Amino acid sequence: MRKKLNQHLFVYLLILSLVITLGMNVQPLNNTSENHVLDVPERNVVSAISTEPLLAPTKSSAITPIPISRTSTIPATSAIAPIPADPPPIPTADIPAPTKEETAITEELVHTYEVTAFYLNVRTEPNAKSAIQKVVKxxxxxxxxxxxENGWLQLQSGGYIHGGYAKKVKNEATILSFSVTDTRQPTIEIQEIGAEQALESETIDELPDEEPTQPTSIVESESGLTEEHIAKIFEGTALSGEDLEQAILEIEEEYGINAYFTIAVMKLESGNGKSRLAKNKNNLFGLNAIDGDKYNKAFSFETKGDSVRKFGQLLSRNYVGKGLTTIEKVAKKYCPANSKWPSLVKSIMKSDYRKL
Incomplete structure (x- = not known):
């Protein structure tokens, strides 16, 4: 009996020594000196269970081996490497916040107008006496x-045109222009469909410095005359110094009435500005001077320039507008009593052309 107890005791001591030896050989995972990434199972507890007997039975032994099971538990905190969080943002140099002046955006509403006159002067100031910069078609x-306030339009590119000879385009666009300190590019905000057409870059066709065109019988045509040319044509007549040059060019610009033709009719009907109607009523064309009571029925005008503008309006509406586009056709209605009227007008036009 004592011998069996000693054998059992020996077995237990042997088992105990094995357990101690195994425990000393297992090192904690969190004491490793190298930063390795560990492959761990999904569960946080790792169990190693052994059901094999420690000692195989022998024929000479009557001892029944006792199954030994050992469970080793590794804490999750020491076995699983923590998942790194999102990397911190890379530090950047301090960039000063833009000032209000740098980020200010100026919104400027630009209206688009289309020229209605055949030729329109672009002047340096908003008045008819200022210098002509360019001419547009x-x-x-x-x-x-x-x-x-007096009806002149200021161009974005500089200069002025008279508002009576241009019409506003319906579609408009807002141009956003940034301050000089802003590095962004200006953009265009389209307000209405189809406004792209109105946003085409402004085209100013400057007429070449050429001689005036030779006059023809076509009433609605281009003369190529300037104020300087007309002033030269008026030299030595009572029409000189009456500031008629601009008014003559205005009706050519607005209605297409050739300036040579206007001057010739004016000279013929007013006797070069010396007629009674021209002096007393500023009527240079005998407008409404009906037979029987010509003087009293004739129109009166505040200035001779107003007489020119009325002539252009009536000729455009009642003559050219109704198909009377040549001097001969106009004569049949304008002065039917004088069969020589067309030839006289054309003769004056040719004479004026030779003066230039």
Missing amino acids: QATRLEIIAET
Whole structure:
């Protein structure tokens, strides 16, 4: 009996020594000196269970081996490497916040106008006596930024045109312009469909410095005359110094009435500005001077320039507008009593052309 107890005791001591030896050989995972990434199972507890007997039975032994099970538990905190969080943002140099002045955006509403006159003067100031910068053709589209009280339009590119000879295009666009300290590019905000056409860059066709064109029988045509040319034509007549040059060019610009023709009719009907109607009523064309009581029925005008503008309006509406586009056709209605009227007008036109 004592011998069996000693054997059992020996077995237990042997088992105990094995357990101690195994425990000393297992090192904690969190004491490793190298930063390795560990492959761990999904569960946080790792169990190692052994059901094998420690000692195989022998024939000479009557001892029944006792199954030994050992469970080793590794804490999750020491076995699983923590998942790194999102990397911190890379530090950048301090960038000063833009000032209000740098980020300010100026919104400027630009209106687009289309020239209605055949030729329209672009002047340096909003008045008819200022110098002519350029000349633009009919249907040219101009960008207008302001309108003066007296009806002149200021161009975005500089200069002025008279508002009576240009019409506003319906579609408009807002131009956003940034301050000089802003590095962004200006953008265009389209307000209405189809406004792209109105945003075409302003085209100013400057007429070449050429001689005036030779006059013809076509009433609605281009003369190529300037104020200087007309002033030269009026030299030595009572029409000189009456500031008629601009009015003559205005009706050519607005209605297409050739300036040579206007001057010739004016000279013929007013006797070069010396007629009674021209002196007393500023009527240079005998407008409404009906037979029987010509003087009293004739129109009166505040200035001779007003007489020119009325002539252009009536000729455009009642003559050219109704198909009377040549001097001969106009004569049949304008002065039917004088069969020589067409030839006299054309003769004056040719004479004036030779003066230039």
